[in-house]
Amino acid sequence: MVAVAILAAGKGTRMKSDLPKVLHPLGGRSLVERVIESCALIKPERICTIVGYRAAEVKTALAHLPHLEFVEQTEQLGTGHAVQQLLEPLKDFAGDVVILNGDVPLLRPETIADLVSTHQKNNNDATLLTAQLPNPMGYGRVFCDGDNLVTQIVEHRDCNDAQRKNNRINAGVYCFKWEVLAEALPKLTTNNDQQEYYLTDVILHCDKVMAMDVADFQEISGINDRFQLSAAYEILQDRIKEKWMKAGVMIHQPDTVTIDDTVQLEPDVMIEPQTHLRGNSLIKTGCRLGPGSLIENSVIEANTTILYSVVSDSQVGENTQIGPYTHIRGQAKVGEQCRIGNFVEVKKSTIGNNTNMAHLSYIGDATLGAKVNIGAGTITANYDGVNKHQTVIGDRSKTGANSVLVAPITIGEDVTIAAGSTITKDVDNDCxxxxxxxxKEIKGWRLQS
Known part of the structure; x- marks a missing residue:
């Protein structure tokens, strides 16, 4: 059995933020959520999240993950002290414990799975994730023999010149035999400059400790400030875009595009520059997105074009043209082969197939049938100052330019509304x-000076 402990009790002072550090977002998920998800391949029996600073807020943010257990660290006295809080909740546990940091969000699930596999295959007391850094300045060094068994861990400030040439550093990620760790934790002391309990001191109480180098040192990047958060986002984006391009998605000028890793893309999607895909979005084959579009928590069906537009929390049907400068939002549903054009806003409305609204209109809280044509400047006046009301427009109806439909109102099928009309009553079919x-014209009238 495997348990996971995630250290998430720190304040993160260098973030200069009122938000707990582990709750800062990175590509659509919080830092700590990314750490939790990195454990997916090892299928842990238990996941204990050690919380401290603004613990209630962290618990609330993670309430959608019911399998989590929360362990309180009321004082933050070092990594060893944090892990000591597990002694009671894991007192009956038998197996291995993986220790992760809530502010190290880029670890791949495969890396953690390899760490656990290496630990178990070699029957280690402890296994350290290590990395070979090009510039290890400031990091403690890990020294190993020819079998990768750890012989020594030396803090940077204590290294001599020869030791500083060793580029292997401790990533702060561990797999322990719980029985060995549980026996060692009470023996930790604060006999150090920081007066803290260091988890690395547990190694002194282990007989067989092995190091495992991570293949990509960027995986162990920790987040201590906004600059590091931004750098982590760049690393994450490179991974995501490489994955999708290898899967058949065309991304023009990838440096200008961002994609959350919660987004799903099908082959032959084309993403133009300055386009951003967010949340739980699904983009189906043959779509062209951008330039300059934002898609968030939306489903875009096949062969649809979205140019210089925003679509959020909505669904757009196949072979539809959106934009330029269109805003679709609020659970809107746009049908197939529609055209939603220049400076049109659609909010919380259902638009039937083959319906067009080419420019300068607002359609809110409405249901439109098939083959409806919305003239320029048409407005559904859906708000009376207190409540929102519905507008219904039947199949094949047309509104003239600068029409206002005062809701609640129902317009029948095959209706033509003359330009400049303000409609306040329901309209029958075929009208x-x-x-x-x-x-009126008044002949011979002039403005008197």
Whole structure:
């Protein structure tokens, strides 16, 4: 059996933020959520999250993960002290414990699985994840024999010139036999400059300790400030875009594009520059997104084009053209072969197949049938100052330019609304509706100076 302990009690002072460090977002998920997800391949029996600073807020943010256990660290007295808090909740546990940091979000699940496999195959008391850094300045060095068994761990400031040439550093990620760790934890002392309990001191109480180098040293990047958070985002984006391009997605100028790793893409999607994909979005084959578009928590069906537009929390059907400068939001559903064009906003509405609204319109809280044509400047006046109301427009109906439909209202099928009309009453099928003052001409009239 394997248990996981995630150290997430710190404040993160260098983030200069009121938000606990482990809750800062990285590509659509918080740092600590990414750490939790990195354990997926080892299928842990238990996951204990050690919380301290603003513990209630961290618990609330992770409440959607019911399998988590929370362990309180009321004082932050070092990594060893944090892990000591496990002695009671894991007192009846038998197996291995993986120790992870809530602010190290880039570890791949395969890396953690390899760490556990190496630990168990070699029957180690402890296995350390290590990395060969190009520039290990400031990091403690890990020294091993020819079998990767750890012989010594020396802090940077204590290394002599020869020892500093060793580029292997401790990543702060461990797999322990719980029985060995549980026996060693009470023996830790604060006999050091920081007056803290160091988890690395547990190694002194282990007989067989092995190091495992991570293949990509960027995986162990920790987050201590905003700059490091930004650097981690760049690393994550490189991974995501490489994955999708190898899967058949075309990304033009990838440096200008961002994609959350919660987004799903099908082959032959084309992503133009300055386009950003967020949340739980699904983009189906043949779509062209951008330039300059934002898609968030939305489903875009096949062969749809979205140009210089924003789509959020909505669904767009196949072979539809969106944009430029369109805003679709609030659980809107746009049908197949539609055109939603320049400076049009659609909010919380259902749009039938083959319906067009080419420019300068607002459609909110409405249901439109198939083959409807919305003229330029058409507005559904859905808000009376207190409540929102529904507009229904039947199949094949047309609104003239600068029409206002005052909800609640139902427009039948095959209706034509004359330009400039303000409609306040329901309209039957097969009607021409004119609701505007008659034009008058006064001959010979001039403005008197």
């Amino acid at each position: 021409l509706v004119v609701a505007r003052a008659r034009q």
